[in-house]
Amino acid sequence: MPAVLVLWAVAALLVAAALGVALHRARFASRAIYLISLAASLVILVAAGSHLLAGAPASPGVHLPVGLPWIGAHFRIDALSAFFLVVTSLGGAIASLYAIGYGEHEEAPGRVLPFYPAFLAGMTLVVLADDAFTFLLAWEFMSLSSWALVMAHHHDADNRAAGYIYIVMASFGTLTLLLAFGLLAGPDGGYTFDAIRRAEHVMPGVVLLLMMVGAGSKAGLVPLHVWLPLAHPAAPSHVSALMSGVMTKVAVYGFVRVVFDLLGSPGWWWSSILLTVGGTSAVLGVLSALMQRDLKRLLAFSTIENIGIVFIGLGLALAFKANGMAAAAALALTAALLHAFNHSLFKSLLFFGAGAVLTATGERDIEKLGGLIRTMPQTAFLFLGGCLAISALPPLNGFVSEWMTFQAVLLSPALPQWVLKLLVPAIGAVLALGAALSAACFVRAFGIAFLGRARTPAAAAAHETDRASLAAMGLCLLLCLAVGILPGLLIDLLGPVVQGLVGARMPQQSSLPWLSIVPVAESRSSYNGLLLFLFILLSTLITIEAIHRFASHRVRRSPPWDCGFPDPNPATQYTADSFSQPIRRVFGTLVFRASERVDMPPPGDTRPARLVVSVRDTIWETFYAPISDLVSVTGERLNRLQFLSIRQYLSLVFAALVGLLIMVSIWQ
C-alpha cells in the first residue's frame, strides 16, 4: 500500500514540524530536522517510484475520518499522482540534503525549521488528495507554510512586501479553485474525485478558466505571475528551490488533474487559451529574467518561462485530445510532464548555486560579483551545468523535453481548426525564441557572476561552499545528465501516466537500439542523447590528445591583452546591464517600454554625465495598478463609515434590513 506509506511519511514530516517549534534553539536542531525531512522524502520517493516502476497498478484509496464529518479525507495514488510525488519528493530530498549544510548559516532557524517540513507535507498531501475538500485544504496548507517561509527574513521591507502580495494572490487563487471545484461537484455535492469524474459537468469552459487562474497563479503564468519573482527569492535558498522547482509543479499537477482527468472531454478552444498564455509567459518570463540584476530573482523569472513551456505542451496535448489524435496528444503531454520534471532538477540546482554564492559573498546582485570561478570552482562547475541544462543545450535534459515539444508542434498541421493552424506555428517560433533568449540569459548570469574579475572585495574573498550543498548540487547535475542521455527510460515510466489521461502512450522507447528516442516513427525524427554525448566526449578527447601530441606545450602567463587597452580597474568590465543592453533595445522597447536617455551637462557644468535607463513593468501597470488604486480609493471612501454617529449607524442597519426584505420578496 504505497498511499499508507506516504501518509506515514507525511505524519513524520508533521512531527518534525512540531519538533522544529520545540527544539529550534538547540544546536543540533537544524541538522536533525533536515535529516528527518530527507528520510521522509526518500520514503515517499521509494513508495511512489516503485508504484510507477510497477506500471502504476490500480490501488485502493485510503479513507481517514478527519476533516468534514460527512466527507472525511480520501487519499489515493494513481499513475499521475505517483509521478508528481516522485517530482516533489525528489526535489524535497535534494533540498533537505542541501539544507543540512546551508541551514547552518540561518540566523533565525526558529522561523524556518517548523515550516520547512510542514511545507513538504503540504505539497505531498496536495498530490495525494482524492477529494476536493482535502485537495483544497492541503493546497491552502502548502500556501500558508510557504508564506511563512517567505516571511522568514521579515526584517527586510522588501520581503514583507513580497509576503503581502504573495498571500493576497494565493488567497485569490484558492478562491478560484474553490469555485472551480464547486462547479465540478455540481448541485449534488459529490466531492470525491471519483464522483466528480462520473458527474455531468456544467460549464466546463468556466472551470477551465477558473483553474487557469487558480493553478496558473500558483504556477506563475503571465499575467498572474507578479508575486512569484518577489516571493521566491525572498525565502531562504533551499526554500526558493522548493518553491520554484517543486511547488510550481504541484500547481501543474492540480491543473492536469482537473483539466485532463476530472473534466472529461475538452473543447478545442481551451487549447488556444493555454497556448497563448503559455507562449506569453515563456517570452515575457525570459525577457524579464534578462533584465534582472538579482541572481535569485533572475532565476524566479526564468521559472515563469519554463512554466510557460510546460503549458504550451499541455495546450498542444489538449488540442490533440479534443480532435481525437491520441498519439500526438501523448507526445505533447509526455513532453510537458518531462519538462516539468527536468525543470524541477535544474532549477533546484541553480537556486542551490545562488544560495552558495549568497552565503559565500552575502551578495545577490550579480553586478557586485565576478570571478567566482576561481574562488568557488566546484560551485561554478555545477552552476555551469545547470545553465547548460536550462538553456536547452544537448546532451543535457532541458533539450530533450524542448525537442519533444518541437516534435509535437510539427504534428499539428493535421489539426482541423483554423485558429490553431495559425496559432501553433507562432507558438513554435515563440518557443524557439524563448530557448535562444534563455541561453543569452544564462550566459549573462554565469558570465557576470562567475567569470571575469571580482567587482567587490566580498566577491574576491568568497570561499567554496560546504560538502552537503555540493553533494546536493552534484546529485542534481548527475540526474540532469542521466535524463539527458537516457530519456527513453523516463518516457517509458511516463507511459501509464499519459495513458490514463489521453488514452494513448508514446511507443515503448527502452527497447530501441542504442536507447534513442523516437516519438512517432524513425523516418520522421529520432534523437539519441547517449550517442551525442559519446560523440562529443570522444571528439573532445581526440582533439585534446591530438593537440597535446603534436602541438606546442608551452604556456606563458601574462596580463590580458584587450586590444592593447587593458585597464586594471575591475569596474571597466562589461556589466550585466551592458550585457543585456542590445537585447533590451531589440525587444525591450516593445515589451517594457524601455528607454535610454543621456543626461549630458552643458559646457562649464562639472557634474558627471549620466545614462538613465528606464524599464517599466507593463504587466503591473496594466493589470494590477488599476486594481490596487481602486482598492485604495474605495478604502478611502469607505473609511468615512467608521466615524458616523449612532443614529446614522442605526439608519444604515435599517436600510440594509429593508433592502434584504425587498430582495427576498422579489426572489419569491
Next chain:
Amino acid sequence: MLLVLALAPLLLGFTRKVKARLLRRRGPPVLQPYRDLLRLIRKEAVIADNASWLFRSGPYMIFAATWVAAALVPTFATGLTFSWAADLIAITALIGSARFFLALVGMDVGTSFGGIGSSREMMFASLAEPATIMIVFTVALVAGSTQLSSIANHMLDHASLRVSLGLALVALIIVAVAENARIPVDNPATHLELTMVHEAMVLEYSGRHLAMIELAAAVKLLLYVSLIACIFVPWGLAPAGASLAAYAIGLAAYVAKLLVGGFVLVLFETSIAKMRVFRVPDFIGIALMLGLLGTLLRFVSGSF
C-alpha cells in the same frame, strides 16, 4: 568526420582567395589557412593571468561541438551510419552549445572587448536561432521528417519548386551569413574595431587555443554550406549502399557545390557594406519572418 575537417580550411582559403581577386588583389594562396593553423599550433600559448580552467578547456569544447554537428550533416552520401542520432533540431542546438561556450570564454578574462563580443553574439543568436528552427519546421513539414538524410532523400525524389522552400532558402542564407560572422553582420578580417563581434570574443586567445577556435569557425562555415547544399541542392548525393562510382560522383558534386557556395558568399560579401550593429536585428529578423511565413504557409495548406 575527417573529410569536413580536411576540407574546412580549404573552403576558407578559397573564399579568401576569391574575395581578394574580386577586389583586384592577388590574395594569399588557397592553402594559407592550413599554414596558419600549423603555425598557431606550434607557437606557445599566451594566457591572461586570471584566466580560469574554462578559458583553457573552452576551445576544445567549442571545436568538438561544432565538429560533431558538422559530421552529422550528409556531405556526399546520405547513408551516414549515425544520422539517426541527431536531427536538424539537435544540430541547431549543438551549434548553440558551441556558441554558448564561445560567449562564456569571451567573458572569462574580464575585459571590456570580450564582454561586448559575447553580448552582441547572444543578441544575434537570440534571433538567428529561432529563425533556424522556423526554417527547420518549414523543411520538415515539406519532407515529413526532421532527419537530414530523409529530407535529402525526399528532396531527391520529389524535387519541385515550392514557395515555402524558397522562403526557407533565403532565410537560411541570411542565418548562415550571420552565424559565420560574414560581412554585413560582422567582418572576419578586422581587429581594433568597435563593431567586431566574433573577433572580440577570441581576442585573448593565442597559440593552439586560437587554432582550435579558428578551425571551429572554418568547420562551421563548411557546415552551413553543406547544410544548404544537402537540403536545397541534394543532387549527386550517393544513396546508402551505393557503388564506389556513385560515391566518387557524390564527392565531386560536393566539392563543386562547396566551390559554388563559397563563390556566391564572397560575391555577396563584396557587393554589400557592413551594417551598423543595431540594424543587424532587422536583417536577421527578416530571416525569422521568412521562416515563420514558410511554416505558416505549410500549416495552412500542403500545396505551398
